[in-house]
Amino acid sequence: MTSPLRARGRAWVFGDEINTDDMYPGFAMKLPVEEAAQHMFDATRPGWPKLVEPGDIVVAGRNFGLGSSRACAELFVHLGISCLVAEQYNSLFHRNALNYGLPALTVPDARTLIDEGDVLDIDAAAGLLRNETRGTEHHIEPLPAFVVELIAGGGLINRLEAAGFLDRNDATTGGNT
């Protein structure tokens, strides 16, 4: 599982209109990223970050990520989430995820195809979703070529560094590299 465009892990299924304040509570903005990540979904799924294993996949319904520009994707990356699958995204949230190097796929019938706990194997570039638990395989809309390139390159920060716009700084990373 070396490419960031390939993901394999257990599915966590969320509902419609999951908002950014639920993912990244206001008070958690006072904390370093590692600590803030431990407060994801405090309001609706307290304790969830403790249950996440590296590689896990977050599945959601419509209008996923409604709300602010706070860097929720960075928290997901921090917890080891390898991929997002949603029936529909808020565009600000969606772009944030891709820029942090987190593949975020749109699957209009996601919650019909996936139950919580199912083990999924996803190829985001090819547009293939295998539900290993159910033994099913689905063709889904692959990420557009320019997004594939962005994620394969480790996200926007790496790209800006490579283009010489940013001084290199190993203390922080912007993507999942």
Add this chain to the structure above:
Amino acid sequence: MPETIIERILARAAGLDTVQPGQIVTCDVDMTVVIDVQFAHDRLADVRAVHDPDKVAVVLDHAVPAPTPRDAGHGAKARAFVAKHGIDRFYDVGRHGIVHQVIAEQGLVLPGTVVCCTDSHTCAGGALNSAARGLGPLEILQMLCTGRTWYRVPPTIRYELTGTKPAHVNGKDIFLTISGRYGDATDHALEFGGPGLASVPMSDRRTIATQGAEIGADFTLFPCDALTEEFLADVAPGTDYTRSDPDPDAAYADLRTLDLGAVEPMVALPGTVINNAVPLSGLDRTRIDQAFIGSCANGQLADLEVAARVVAGRKVAPGVRLIVTPASQQVYLEAVRRGYVSTLVEAGAVVTNSTCGACFGYHMGVLAPGEVCVTSSTRNFRGRMGSTEAQVYMASPATVAASALTGYIAGPDQVAEVAA
């Protein structure tokens, strides 16, 4: 090809003759705005050269004056950043205010321009006929470096306004009527127009445009009319701009008519504004602990004026906190000069420094478990203003001010019910 407002602006910014909904275009950004909290998350300090310092503004708003050492550090980083890159448009503590208010009153949002900031309510600039939206911190970083970004041209939903806005109706009531009736507008642009628009003042347009983010709209746009020109003559005298009005035969994803004369005061119930707003007249008696007037949506001078008028000569109900946060230093000063601040304080309100503060549950007015708040701010998500066990209702400044007097969610005409 006939164009909607957003199609017209994005085509120009992309250097194209015409664009289609769904098309991905790369645009020059006219104004990139950086806020204090962004200095927490990314690599701003590592930027070698800002593409064009004249197209950048830095505004400190979310947590000023700093409530924590961490926030103080963001201010320090901001000061270093503007010094390093020679950015003149820097609104430090003392010249500060909520970013969307500050950039509008400084004349940095102009018709036909592309404006971007990390804050999701940047769509406020659509009231001034600008393709303004929020994008994430990394994209702002990219814009600082390259001066460009990409957009997917959204399909447009048009609201044709008819009738005349009643004096007691606020932009908040118009917005909640729409969000309650039509639900979300994910991935769409909203466009307002029609014969009723002339009766909607700029302050109400700004409230509506700001709130577009709450229903997932990418942009919320108004045409450039006489009221826009009047506003701009005040904040940006002598500045050239390109009006970007829609063509009469532009193609819309949906066309909805709204009779302003029929809009009544509205309240959003806790959680979301999407399909979750009711007329105030139909709301069960709802006791409150806190009433908040502020934010980029409703902390404008007009909002403070209404609040002062409602509470003048009366007292905030026992057990209720009324918190009023002017949207900028400029608004604050004018509210002092006009006597609104003394009227509010005499009534028992707390008038705070201009900041985002209570709106995002960060400082100066957060809620305890079990408390109930009625707010004129932008968001009523669970946990938004403090405890996840608090309830946040949303309404206009007039309704919030009246509620502070009665102790339950009420309109100004119900204030007479309680002893003055």
